[in-house]
Amino acid sequence: MTLSIYTFPDHFLVDELLNKEHLIIRSAVRDWVDRSVRPIVEKASQQHVFPVHLVREMGDLGVLGSFIPQEYGGAGLDQIAYGVIMTELERGDSGIRSAASVQSSLVMYPIFRFGSEAQRRKYLPKLATGEMIGAFGLTEPDHGSDPGSMITRMEERGDHFLLNGAKMWITNASICDMSVVWAKDEAGVIRGLIVERGMEGFTTPETGNKWSLRASVTGELVFSDVRIPKENVLPNINGLKGPLMCLNSARYGIAWGAVGAAIDCYDTAVRYALERKQFGKPIAAFQLTQRKLAEMLTEITKAQLLAWRLGVLRNDDRATPGQISMAKRNNVHMALQVAREARQILGAMGITGDFPIMRHMMNLESVITYEGTHDIHLLITGEEITGIGAFH
Ligand SMILES: Cc1cc2nc3c(=O)[nH]c(=O)nc-3n(C[C@H](O)[C@H](O)[C@H](O)COP(=O)(O)OP(=O)(O)OC[C@H]3O[C@@H](n4cnc5c(N)ncnc54)[C@H](O)[C@@H]3O)c2cc1C
Incomplete structure (x- = not known):
């Protein structure tokens, strides 16, 4: 096959x-x-x-x-x-x-x-x-974990809206042909807009100097009196619920995706441990290496099952935001831990680009932050457990 x-x-x-x-x-x-x-x-x-x-x-x-x-x-x-x-x-x-x-x-x-x-x-x-x-523009320079406080504004002007503000840390910004952007209207309600490249006043500077997700474009979406035709407003959503529903879909995908990065690190470590000899035998023969591999595989397996079960719930339209949040947090954290353990198994070779581990590890430092940071997802679960929101 x-x-x-x-x-x-x-x-x-x-x-x-x-x-x-x-x-x-x-x-x-x-x-x-x-x-x-x-x-x-x-x-x-x-x-x-x-x-x-x-x-x-x-x-x-x-x-x-x-x-x-x-x-x-x-x-x-x-x-x-x-x-x-x-x-x-x-x-x-x-x-x-x-x-x-x-x-x-x-x-x-x-x-x-x-x-x-x-x-x-x-x-x-x-x-x-x-x-x-x-591209998807939600995060702003001064509003990341708290997107509800965004200041990007749209004002009605007859047959169009005038858009002003800036989004930051936007994947695909400088190469996008269009972007779904979230902004507040005059009543302070969050609305979704489609902004197309070429609209006057819309610029997309790239963010350089990243140590993470280097094979991905990140940048800003800057709006200076951009005229947005009314037909570019998403008609069927109002409020923060809109971007959060998008994030739920993406977070769900990340819960599965992180398993892939972890598996690549684990697989690399197993192969290396079986080949690399020290003290006259493969390093895979040492108990401490086996402990690392055993723990890595255990955590990968738990994450696989969590992602699969979440998929079943999503197919039935029964997955809650809290479940999605938990799976995203757990699986990305798991992948980062697996990457760190795998890198140790490779010793010095682990820091080179001859193996994928360091790249995965650096990438995962972004993945653990975007789509809601690890700590924000902990607070979401904490609120579910206690009934007390600890965000403010
Ligand atoms: C490579 C990359 C690509 C991205 N792509 C996109 C994209 O395409 N579109 C988009 O809209 N955004 C994107 N983002 C932005 C991302 O979603 C934000 O970085 C993320 O939501 C966190 O916001 P922040 O960076 O402003 O951190 P902050 O919100 O400033 O948080 C900083 C720290 O404070 C902690 N913190 C914040 N509030 C609390 C609290 N109440 N209690 C306890 N701790 C708290 C956080 O957990 C974090 O550790 C991307 C980010 C990266 C790195």
């Missing part, structure tokens, strides 16, 4: 929880990642370049907006399929998975869910093929 020589660690036979369609999709994405991502991504990361041609290839593969109905250009797949895709992409690189997450969950999802029929027809097919690249 697959061209890849890679075997996924599946200690609890989690594959048996997937259907045939999921396995076929996984094989296709796995092959593509092995063929098109892995051979180039280390260099791209070192050079701080996003291999933008991969967006069109992901479009051809059908992984952009995989859960969007086919009549709008999506693949019409279920939530588990989306998760499986995210795992494979992030086994390649978190930056590539981020591009797919943003396009699927943060741009296509709100247009499908909150957009007009005309907006759906205009944007979704081109976003699905990767002909168009989207």
